[in-house]
Amino acid sequence: MTAKRHLKIAGLLALMAYLVISFVVMVRSMQNQAHLENIAARISELEAAARLRNEADPLMPSECDPPTRLGQSQSTYCQTTVYRLLQAPHQFNGRWVMVEGVYGGGFEESALYAPRDGEPLSAMSYAKSSAIWVTPGFKIEPNSMPRKVLIGRFKWAPAGHMGEYFGELTDAVALR
Numbered sequence: 001m002t003a004k005r006h007l008k009i010a011g012l013l014a015l016m017a018y019l020v021i022s023f024v025v026m027v028r029s030m031q032n033q034a035h036l037e038n039i040a041a042r043i044s045e046l047e048a049a050a051r052l053r054n055e056a057d058p059l060m061p062s063e064c065d066p067p068t069r070l071g072q073s074q075s076t077y078c079q080t081t082v083y084r085l086l087q088a089p090h091q092f093n094g095r096w097v098m099v100e101g102v103y104g105g106g107f108e109e110s111a112l113y114a115p116r117d118g119e120p121l122s123a124m125s126y127a128k129s130s131a132i133w134v135t136p137g138f139k140i141e142p143n144s145m146p147r148k149v150l151i152g153r154f155k156w157a158p159a160g161h162m163g164e165y166f167g168e169l170t171d172a173v174a175l176r
Contacts, residue, residue: 071095074171077151082114086130089156089167096153099169103138103148108161110137112169115147133160133168149175 071078077096085092085099101112111131132154140146152172159168 071097074151074153074173082112082130082132085132085154085167086114089154092154093156094153096151097169098149098151098175099132100147100149101132102145103134103140103150104131104145105134105137105140110134111160111165112148112150113145128160128164129166131165133165134172135168135170136172138172138174147176151175 071092072095074096077098078092079098080092082099082101085097099112100115102115104111104113110133111128112134113131134150134152138148150169150172152169155168155170157167159165
């Protein structure tokens with residue numbers, strides 16, 4: 001065999017190797033693309049399931065279901081508790097609520113806390129992270145923490161002094 005023929009055969013073998021490698025890479029790429037599409041579809045399913053779970057709060061009373069249009073205005077508020085607001089704040093975000101609690105007001109404080117039955121008010125200690133900041137604040141007797149029923153629009157976001165409160169009740173009005 002001549003050197004020219006050897007070069008021709010080597011060139012053909014190199015071309016065949018290149019074509020085989022290109023074909024394998026293309027098949028792998030298509031397999032990876034299909035795998036990525038399956039992953040994206042699964043992520044979409046999981047996100048939809050998470051949205052349904054977030055919207056289906058077993059603690060929310062039926063009178064506050066979104067189809068009833070309650071919570072859309074100050075006159076169509078949802079009646080709830082501080083505990084429900086704390087456990088499912090996303091359900092009430094932006095809605096008008098009526099909530100009862102113990103009000104603490106003073107220097108750098110205007111907050112509604114969950115009431116604790118059976119404890120004297122002066123002995124209560126509250127965590128600000130589980131309280132709702134109230135705007136505007138209300139005047140109360142010094143060193144008192146009266147029970148109040150408030151109506152306001154609930155906003156789920158760090159609020160109040162130094163952002164220590166889990167949410168805020170804006171445009172609050174005291175019923176008692």
